[in-house]
Amino acid sequence: MTLKFTNTLSRRLETFEPIHPGEVSLYTCGPTVYDTAHIGNLRTFMFEDLLKRFLIYKGYRVSHVMNITDVDDKTIDRAITEDLSLTELTEHHTRIFLEDLRTLNILPADYLPRATEFIPQMVESIKVLLEKGHAYRTDEGSVFFDVSSFPEYGRLARLDPEQLRSGERVADDDYQKDEARDFALWKARKPTDGDYAWPSQWSAGRPGWHIECSIMSTHFLGKHFDIHCGGVDNIFPHHENEIAQSRCLHNTPFVNLWLHSEHLIVDGQKMSKSLGNFYTLQDILDRQCSPEAVRYTLLATQYRQKLNFTFPRVQESQKAINRLRELVRRLEEVPSSQTGTRPEIPDKAVEAALDDDLNIAGALGAIFSWARELFGLMDGCDLSHEAASKSLEALRRYDEILGVIYFNLDSETGADIKRLIKERDQARKDGDWARADAIREELLTRGIILEDTSSGTIWKKG
RNA sequence: GGCGACGUACCCAAGCGGUCCAAGGGGGCGGUCUGCAAAACCGCUAUUCACCGGUUCGAAUCCGGUCGUCGCCUCCA
Numbered sequence: 001m002t003l004k005f006t007n008t009l010s011r012r013l014e015t016f017e018p019i020h021p022g023e024v025s026l027y028t029c030g031p032t033v034y035d036t037a038h039i040g041n042l043r044t045f046m047f048e049d050l051l052k053r054f055l056i057y058k059g060y061r062v063s064h065v066m067n068i069t070d071v072d073d074k075t076i077d078r079a080i081t082e083d084l085s086l087t088e089l090t091e092h093h094t095r096i097f098l099e100d101l102r103t104l105n106i107l108p109a110d111y112l113p114r115a116t117e118f119i120p121q122m123v124e125s126i127k128v129l130l131e132k133g134h135a136y137r138t139d140e141g142s143v144f145f146d147v148s149s150f151p152e153y154g155r156l157a158r159l160d161p162e163q164l165r166s167g168e169r170v171a172d173d174d175y176q177k178d179e180a181r182d183f184a185l186w187k188a189r190k191p192t193d194g195d196y197a198w199p200s201q202w203s204a205g206r207p208g209w210h211i212e213c214s215i216m217s218t219h220f221l222g223k224h225f226d227i228h229c230g231g232v233d234n235i236f237p238h239h240e241n242e243i244a245q246s247r248c249l250h251n252t253p254f255v256n257l258w259l260h261s262e263h264l265i266v267d268g269q270k271m272s273k274s275l276g277n278f279y280t281l282q283d284i285l286d287r288q289c290s291p292e293a294v295r296y297t298l299l300a301t302q303y304r305q306k307l308n309f310t311f312p313r314v315q316e317s318q319k320a321i322n323r324l325r326e327l328v329r330r331l332e333e334v335p336s337s338q339t340g341t342r343p344e345i346p347d348k349a350v351e352a353a354l355d356d357d358l359n360i361a362g363a364l365g366a367i368f369s370w371a372r373e374l375f376g377l378m379d380g381c382d383l384s385h386e387a388a389s390k391s392l393e394a395l396r397r398y399d400e401i402l403g404v405i406y407f408n409l410d411s412e413t414g415a416d417i418k419r420l421i422k423e424r425d426q427a428r429k430d431g432d433w434a435r436a437d438a439i440r441e442e443l444l445t446r447g448i449i450l451e452d453t454s455s456g457t458i459w460k461k462g
Numbered sequence: 463g464g465c466g467a468c469g470u471a472c473c474c475a476a477g478c479g480g481u482c483c484a485a486g487g488g489g490g491c492g493g494u495c496u497g498c499a500a501a502a503c504c505g506c507u508a509u510u511c512a513c514c515g516g517u518u519c520g521a522a523u524c525c526g527g528u529c530g531u532c533g534c535c536u537c538c539a
Contacts, residue, residue, distance in 0.1 A: 011466085013478090029539075037539085044539040073537085158465055159535060183536065209537055231539030232467095238537065261539070262467085263532095270533085300487085301475080306468080306532075313474065316488045323487085326501065353476085361476050365486035372486095372503090379495095379503050433497060440499075451500045460501090 003058065003355045006304060008235060008258035009156055013357060016257065018226050024060045025225035026052060027217040027255075028109070029234055032069040033093035034078040037100055038278030039298075040271045043264040043307055044231045046298040047358075049106040051229065051259065053401045054354050065220045066109035068094055071116050072209050076196050086196055090114075100281045103291045104298075105403040111220050115212040122207045122215050123200045125249055126185045134248040136178065141188035141203025144177045150244045156258060157236035183241050184208035210241035217255075218246065228255040235260055261303040267310055279309075287311065288447050290461050292404045293318035299402065302360055315462075320368075322460050324405050327371050328395060330378050333455060334388035341377055342387040345394045346370045354401070367398060417448060421457050424450070 003016040018024050028048045031037050055062050069075070070090035079089040094114075101108065126143050129135040134149045147153050147161060154161045164181040177184075188203035189196075197204035217225065223246070230239060239258065246254040265271055271278050284294055289311070296317035301307040346366040353362030374391055377383035383391075399405040420439050427435040440450045447462045 031539080041539045047539095157534075160464075163464065164535075181536070229539095232533075233538055236534065236536075241537085263539075265532090268531095271538095304467085305475090308474085310474095312488085316474070320487050322501090330502080356478090359476075361474095361486070365476060368486050375502055376504090428497080431497080437498070449500065452496075452498095453501075458501090 004357055005257055005259055006357050007256075008239075008260050011158075014257070018060065019224060019256065022059070022061060024055050024062045024227060025221040026055075026062055026064045026227045026229070027213070027221060027225065028064065028066045028228075029213060029230035029238070030066040030068050030109075030112070031093075031097050032072060032074060033090045033097060034072075034075040035093060036280045036282075037097050038271065038280055039266070039284060039294075039309060040264040040278065041231075042100065042104060042281060043298050043309075044229075044261045045101065045106055046104065046295065047261040047303040048229050049104075049403075050299055050303070050358060050360065050401065051227075052107060053403065054358065057397070057401050058351075063111075063221060064107075064109040065111045065113065065217060067213055067216050068097075068112055068114045069209065069212065070094070070114045071196070071206055076193055076206075079196075080192075080194050103281060103285075104295050105291070105407045113216045113220070115207065115216075118212060118215050118219065119198045119207060121219065122211045123186070123198075125215055125245075126207075126211065127201070128249060129185065129245065132248060134244075135185055137202050138176045138188075140176065141186075141205065142176075142184060143186035143202055144182040145185050145241065145244060147179065147181045147183070147244065150248055152247070153244050154240065156243055157240045159236060159240075183210060183237060185211050185245070210238055211245060213238070214242050214245045214249065217242075218250070223250040223252045223254070225255060227257045227259060229259045229261070232260045232262055259303070262306045264298075264307045264309050266308075268308060284314070289314045290318060290408065292321055292408050293461075295407075296321055296402075296404045299404070300360060300364065303358060318461055320364075321404050323368070323371065324395070325409070325460065327374060328392065328405060329458070330375065331383075331388045331392050331395075334378065334383055334385050336385045338381065338383065338385045338388070340382040340384045340387070342384055342390075343370065343373050343377065345390060347394065347397075350398060363398075363401075417443065417459055421450065421459065425457060428452075 004013045005016055006012065007014045028045070031041060052062055052064055068090075071086065075086060075090055079086045082089065084092075098108070126135065129145065130137065130143065133146075135143050135145050137143050147164075154164070161181065185208050186200060186202055186205055187208060188205040193206070196206065198206055217228065228239070243254055246252075263270065266279065281294065285291065293314045294317075297309065297314050298307070300317065346369075349366035350363045353359040353366060356362070374383060395405060399407075420443060424436045424439040427433075427439070443450055443459070444462065448459050449462045451458050451460070
């Protein structure tokens with residue numbers, strides 16, 4: 001099986017070959033912590049989690065770096081308007097962000113560097129770019145990257161640098177630069193920045209956005225590493241600029257594989273922080289959606305497809321998860337004396353689908369067809385105990401990638417539910433169907449479905 | 463104006479020239495089971511893949527055109 005990805009650089013499906021066999025260096029663009037992440041941001045982190053989990057499943061050792069952008073225009077503006085220190089603001093949102101990742105069962109990165117921790121290194125690199133003639137200083141003390149000094153500029157985004165020069169959308173910032181397309185490496189402090197400025201030989205100021213990723217990725221992963229991810233909106237200008245800086249700085253290839261996830265839309269409409277039509281994870285959980293159902297929803301659409309987020313879809317996801325959990329429950333009940341058929345475990349189909357540019361729908365299709373087969377055999381008492389054990393092992397393996405079956409399984413306040421189930425059991429024994437049904441109804445309004453099975457009453461999320 | 467993506471059943475969605483007169487999930491209908499349900503199982507729910515033409519022995523899959531939806535073109539994942 002060969003792992004293939006659509007590389008943004010070539011827009012083609014390419015066989016993945018890590019620089020060092022068996023190891024993958026992965027950099028994923030993290031959040032700008034000026035506000036709570038919305039569900040669209042989380043879609044990208046979800047895609048990156050699937051990528052990382054599948055690489056680990058394939059046996060690679062993954063070094064994963066995710067930056068935290070804790071200084072830029074937005075964080076500074078927000079800190080000042082909310083009358084907080086920059087650190088108070090960014091630490092608060094960083095904490096919420098990391099909590100959201102945990103809630104969604106997203107594996108944490110190995111390194112989570114903050115931009116503010118690397119400013120001296122950024123200054124040092126900007127100095128090198130100036131020395132090499134790839135950047136220039138303005139009178140006010142800002143430093144800009146000279147796009148004309150890098151002939152390959154525009155290759156990732158497939159944009160013609162000449163046309164960028166005469167673009168309609170002139171930058172609205174008030175820095176002086178030679179060309180509209182040039183971008184900031186260092187921004188001299190403005191009065192609206194308050195006290196937030198760091199020293200440099202050009203001015204007290206702060207780094208531009210793009211330089212942080214160039215510096216922090218190479219710091220942890222080396223000048224040439226395997227994979228760099230982000231949302232499609234990062235292709236231009238952010239990643240284009242990162243490439244320009246890094247290539248000019250080190251004269252190395254920088255990144256082999258660029259992967260970008262499509263946007264999430266809500267009810268068919270584009271969503272972005274600037275439009276303000278966003279749901280946070282908490283907003284969604286407040287509507288009785290379980291974290292695993294949200295996770296499944298974000299996971300189940302291939303990363304290069306737009307994902308239309310709707311609440312009915314989250315409900316569908318919950319049902320799909322329930323089906324897999326029901327399968328686990330039934331498999332665990334197969335008696336040890338049971339003999340019968342041993343259906344084929346769909347390892348190959350699952351891996352082949354994910355190998356093909358993370359075709360998650362194909363992988364889920366293979367798992368669910370197999371699930372149907374298993375249910376059928378169990379209904380006919382024709383699944384051997386050994387096959388059931390092997391199937392459970394396979395489900396555990398798949399869930400190392402999916403993270404929805406065993407995750408968050410018993411998080412509900414179970415005691416109260418169990419008490420009501422007990423009460424209902426007694427009512428059923430007494431033939432008090434009205435009372436039994438009333439209890440079932442009551443739990444249903446709390447999003448809990450009761451099912452009477454041969455081995456007793458069980459409950460699941462609705 | 464430039465670059466690019468997409469259009470498959472009621473909804474979501476796989477499919478990458480034949481094994482597809484099209485996976486899988488959700489929904490609906492009928493049946494088995496059940497105190498009733500639910501779950502599970504069985505059957506049904508696209509002679510068809512936006513539309514038109516072409517290439518081919520053969521196309522949802524390749525090519526051309528039309529229509530439609532959407533994204534990017536300086537800092538929004």
